[in-house]
Amino acid sequence: MKSGFSYSLITIALLQADLANAQHDGTDTIEQIIVTASRSAKANTDLALSVGSVSKEVIRNDNAQHVSESLETIPGVLLNQLSGGQGHNAAIRMPINYGGYTLYLQDNVPLQSAAFYNHNALWWASTNSSTSRLEVIKGAGTSLYGSGAVAATVNVLSAPVENSVNEFATTFGEHGYNRFNGALTHHWSEQNGVRVSAAYLDNDGWREHSSVKKSEFNVLHEFAIDNKHSLKTSLIASQLDQQMLDALEGDEFEADPTQSGLSQNVLNIDPRRDTNYLRLSAEYQYDDAEFYASVIPYLRYRSNDYIATWQPNMPNVESTVRTLGLLVLSNFQHHSNFETTVGIDIERSEGEAYSYQPTTTTPPGKTPITYPEGHIFYHDTTRYTGISPYIQHIGHINEQLSYAIGARYDHNQYDFDNHRPVYDDDGFNNRSIPSRSDTFKHLSPKASLNYKLQDNASMYIRYASAIRLPTTSEMYHLKTKETSAQLSALREETSDTYEIGYKANIDNLSIEAAYYIMDVNDAIVTAYDDLMSSYRTNAGEVRHQGFEFGAHYTLDASWSVAFAYSQSKHEFGHYIQDQNRQDRDEKDFTGKSLQMAPEYVANVRLNHTSQRFDGLQVTAELKSIGDYWMDAANTEKYDGYTIANIKVNYQLSDALKLHARIANLTDKKYALQAEKRYGRERIQPGAPQTAYLGLSYTF
Numbered sequence: 001m002k003s004g005f006s007y008s009l010i011t012i013a014l015l016q017a018d019l020a021n022a023q024h025d026g027t028d029t030i031e032q033i034i035v036t037a038s039r040s041a042k043a044n045t046d047l048a049l050s051v052g053s054v055s056k057e058v059i060r061n062d063n064a065q066h067v068s069e070s071l072e073t074i075p076g077v078l079l080n081q082l083s084g085g086q087g088h089n090a091a092i093r094m095p096i097n098y099g100g101y102t103l104y105l106q107d108n109v110p111l112q113s114a115a116f117y118n119h120n121a122l123w124w125a126s127t128n129s130s131t132s133r134l135e136v137i138k139g140a141g142t143s144l145y146g147s148g149a150v151a152a153t154v155n156v157l158s159a160p161v162e163n164s165v166n167e168f169a170t171t172f173g174e175h176g177y178n179r180f181n182g183a184l185t186h187h188w189s190e191q192n193g194v195r196v197s198a199a200y201l202d203n204d205g206w207r208e209h210s211s212v213k214k215s216e217f218n219v220l221h222e223f224a225i226d227n228k229h230s231l232k233t234s235l236i237a238s239q240l241d242q243q244m245l246d247a248l249e250g251d252e253f254e255a256d257p258t259q260s261g262l263s264q265n266v267l268n269i270d271p272r273r274d275t276n277y278l279r280l281s282a283e284y285q286y287d288d289a290e291f292y293a294s295v296i297p298y299l300r301y302r303s304n305d306y307i308a309t310w311q312p313n314m315p316n317v318e319s320t321v322r323t324l325g326l327l328v329l330s331n332f333q334h335h336s337n338f339e340t341t342v343g344i345d346i347e348r349s350e351g352e353a354y355s356y357q358p359t360t361t362t363p364p365g366k367t368p369i370t371y372p373e374g375h376i377f378y379h380d381t382t383r384y385t386g387i388s389p390y391i392q393h394i395g396h397i398n399e400q401l402s403y404a405i406g407a408r409y410d411h412n413q414y415d416f417d418n419h420r421p422v423y424d425d426d427g428f429n430n431r432s433i434p435s436r437s438d439t440f441k442h443l444s445p446k447a448s449l450n451y452k453l454q455d456n457a458s459m460y461i462r463y464a465s466a467i468r469l470p471t472t473s474e475m476y477h478l479k480t481k482e483t484s485a486q487l488s489a490l491r492e493e494t495s496d497t498y499e500i501g502y503k504a505n506i507d508n509l510s511i512e513a514a515y516y517i518m519d520v521n522d523a524i525v526t527a528y529d530d531l532m533s534s535y536r537t538n539a540g541e542v543r544h545q546g547f548e549f550g551a552h553y554t555l556d557a558s559w560s561v562a563f564a565y566s567q568s569k570h571e572f573g574h575y576i577q578d579q580n581r582q583d584r585d586e587k588d589f590t591g592k593s594l595q596m597a598p599e600y601v602a603n604v605r606l607n608h609t610s611q612r613f614d615g616l617q618v619t620a621e622l623k624s625i626g627d628y629w630m631d632a633a634n635t636e637k638y639d640g641y642t643i644a645n646i647k648v649n650y651q652l653s654d655a656l657k658l659h660a661r662i663a664n665l666t667d668k669k670y671a672l673q674a675e676k677r678y679g680r681e682r683i684q685p686g687a688p689q690t691a692y693l694g695l696s697y698t699f
Contacts, residue, residue, distance in 0.1 A: 032505055036135040036155040037142050038341065038392075039108050039294060039329060045503050048404055048448030048460035049142070050514040050548060052077065054134040056159065061617060061649050063171060063659045063694065065179075065203075067127045067134070071154070072623065074136050075512065075550035076566035078601045079122075080672050082684060085205065085212050085242050086123040089673075092152035093138055093518060093544055095570050095597035095628070096673050100468050103141065103148040105155040107234060109281050109298055109327065113349040114147035114469045115384035115414065116321045124277040124302060125156045126218040126236045128181040128199035129167050132159030138548065139516055140464035140497045143390040143406035143446055144329070146345060147469040150495045151518070151544075158234070161185060161193035161222045171659070171694030176204030176211075179694075191224035205243070206687055209260040209267060213241045228288050236279045244271035244309045247682035257669065257685035266314060269359065271307035278302075289333070296327040312363035313371040313428075321351040337396035341406075347386040351472060354379045369428065376420065377430055382472040383415040392446070399452070406446040412469055412492075414438045416476050431478045438475065440492045442467045457504035468493040470524055495520045508554040518544040519573070541573030542594065562605040567626075570597040577632060592634045596675050599626035599640075615651030620644070631676040641670035641686065657696045664689045 032044040034051050044051060052074030062070045068079035068088055078091040090102045100117035103110065104125070111121045134156060141149035168182040181199035201214040216238040223231045246261035260267065281298035300323040308315050329343035355377040362370040392406035420432045448462035469492050501514035523540030546568030554560040570593060577587045602624045610616035624642040629635075647661040667689035674683045 032510060034135060035133075035157060036105070036108065036137055036153060037144075038331075039144065040292060040331070044512075045452065045456060045458040045505065046402075046450065048450040048462045048501075050076075050138040050499060050501050050512070050516070052136050052138070052512070052550065056132045059131055059134065060129075061619065061647060061659070063169075063647075063649075063661065063692070065173075065177070065663075065692070067122055067125065067131075067156070071134055071136065072601075072603050073562060073564055073605065074134075075564040076138055076546070076548040076568075076601065077136055077152070077564075078598070078625070080684065082672075083205075083207060083210050083245055085203075085210055086201075086214060086240060087120045087242070088122055089119050090152070091596075091598065091601070092136070093516065093546065093568070094151045095594045097596070100148050100471065101151040103145055103153045105153065106236065106279075107158050107281075108155065109279070109296060110325075111279075112300075112302065113321060113323055113347060113351075113384060114386070115349060115382070115412070115472055116319075116351045117148065117469075117471050118304065122154070122156075123214070123240055123275070124236075124238060124279075126158070126197075126216050126238065127156060128197050128216060128218065129169060129183045130158050130195060130197040130218055130220065131156060133157040138514070139499055139518065140444075140446070140466035140495060142464075143341075143392040143408045143444070144343065146386070146388045146408060146410050146444075147412070147467050147492070150466045150468050150493075150520070158218070158220055159195075161187070161195045161220060163187070164193075165698060167696060167698050169694060169696035171692055173203075173692035174690050175206045176202070177690075177692065178202045192222075194219065194221045206690065207245060207258050207260060207685070209243045209245050209262065209270075211243045215239045228286055230285045230287075232283045232285070234279075234281050234283075236277070238277045240273070240275045242273045244273055244307055246309045247684050250681040250683065253671065253681075253683045253685055257688075262309060265361075266309065269307065269314065271309050271314065273304070273306035275302065275304045291333070292331040294327070294329045298325045298327075299323070300325065307358065312365070313357060313361055314359075315355050315371075315377055316358045318354045319352060321349055323347060323349040339394050341392040343390055345386065345388040345390075347384070349384045350381065351384070352381050353472070353477070371428065375426075375428075377426070377428070378432070378477050379419045380476065381417045381419070382476065383417070384472070385413045385415075387411045401452075402450045404446070404448045404450070408444045408446075410440070410442050410444070410467060412440040414472065414475060416472070418476075429479050433476065433478060438490075440467075440469060442492060442494065453504075456506055457502075459500075459502050461500045462497075463499075464497045466495045466497070468495075468524075474524060490524070491522050493520060493522050493524055509551070511551045512549070514548045516544075516546060516548075520544070523575075540575045542570065542575075543573050544568065544570050558609055558611050560607045562603075562607070564603040565600065566602075567600045568597065569599075570594040572632075575632070587633060589632050592632065593629050595629050595632050596673060598628045601625055613650075615657075617649045619647040621647070630674050630681070636676055638671065638674040641668065643668050643670065643686070655698050657698075658694075659696065660691070660693045662689065662691050663687060 033041045034044050037047050054070045059070050064070050066081045068081050071077050079088045081088050089098050098119040104121035106125050111124050137153040141153040145153050164185050164187050166184050171179040179201045183197035185195040187193040197218045199216050203212045205211050219235040221233045248261045278301045283296045286293040303320045305318045325347040327345050331341045333339050357371045357375040360373045362368050388410045390408035394404045396402045415437045417435045422434050423432050444465040446464045450460040452458045497518045499516040503512045520542045548566040550564045552562045572589045572592050575589045604622045606620045608618045625640040627637050627640045630638050644665040645663050650658045670686040672684045672686040
């Protein structure tokens, strides 16, 4: 790491001195409340975790085109909004990646199954005007969370049904951007209320063939049976229709970053992605002074149909996943200084996958191959069963020092049912395997110490183990003739996180700092057999380490500044690319940096609340990404980028608010992400300067 690490440590020391002076002067303390860690509200200084949050005020003032724009105000959080659409990938304590290292929740319930992971999970979250908070646990989560909670847990929290306030809002922008959203709330009594919210997005897109249409609908009903018993029922539904496009090569990006990256023949097909989502859940809560219980049954359905434009033959892929799940948690207060949480997560999912060739095509290549229309690549059903009991205990050694210990046992079973004949090669290097079952078992321990320096400041140290399951696609959609032994040997990835951190909250200043080391073992990578066919195997060891720092400082009634910064290093502990390939030499990347791993990620916001013009609030934002290697061989670097945004909110009356923003204020031409695969550049261009304007009306 470079000198930025030392500068950040100096900054912490200075802020700690400022904090001590403020406390000496008798400044009132404030608390930041976190829900995700335990499914109950706790002050962040009581948690031995690196956890960040985004308030309802920030979410509403951002009026973001994508929820990632608000999430990136949390230190160490980077989510790339791919091609200006609703898709995304993540880089939280990881390089920019598409793997299942991040667990996505809405109201504490997973948005998807780990066995059928999709990196675009946030397009299924309901993020309209009913959203009140975003929370991110960085690193392996608590015992409450299983597969996927390796690098982060992201939770979208809906606002409670508190009062009968209705809202309608609209936003218009360049490139045919139109968004309408609203919410209606009705109270039958103080104990019984319902909110219905919805949103519709229509965006032509700034790149060719990148239009998006998205509809979402959300119903939340809350019923307090008495002072101890309550019931909350939630329905989330959405539909997304998005045109497909591809990354650009370097010369294409320089010539015209707005092009689709697709040939005219492919554009004639009009490749699109169509995904539908539905989730129905109900939470029963019992809460008294010494015992708390939560029971959440849920039903979930999603479909995802698309043409894989990144594959040379452009196959059509259709998939559905149906889930029945149950989350049960109980918390016992043994004494004022001790509490124990026990619970179990149960999931039963059934996923169907079908892929075929939509049109006859002959992709260019050294040896052209013609794919006939109607050829089926795979057609199968996989049933996934996950049973995960867990326990978490918190105790206080004295008034200042507390500990937390816990463990989670994950038992996961895949039952694969192949609807195709069994064969070694379909003529296009695809293998169809017999129906089979596979089981994965893992115990993930957690332990931490938290030391309260004052009521509003703490230091912590923690260790946490976590797992990532291989997906059904990695398990069963194979391209090798020597599958049996390889498939039986495929294991879940495991990780160990070691972390030390510091937090403080006072009236005008909140700060959080963390240093972490995360070792990922048995990383699932692509290898090759003697016939040069690819398969997935556990062959990688990776170390991720870094420093995260965040601060929010209120100078006076008019000015405040928010700073989010992370500096990281991601290296191969062991990895050999092209192992066993006859057409390429093996490359040992041990000790090299992972590709697409920015040296730093920074977000700075200067907020101004006008004292002259009542109701006027302005935010100036700088977002900066450090340089990184574009390939695992570390032969070429991308310099990163820095862009500026400005956001204006003006409360015209008690009911009417005007909002405006300009993204990429200087119209900088930049790559949102850049990588190199086997000598070919793949660039996702960043959006140009774009203006948005809208109104919201509360009644």
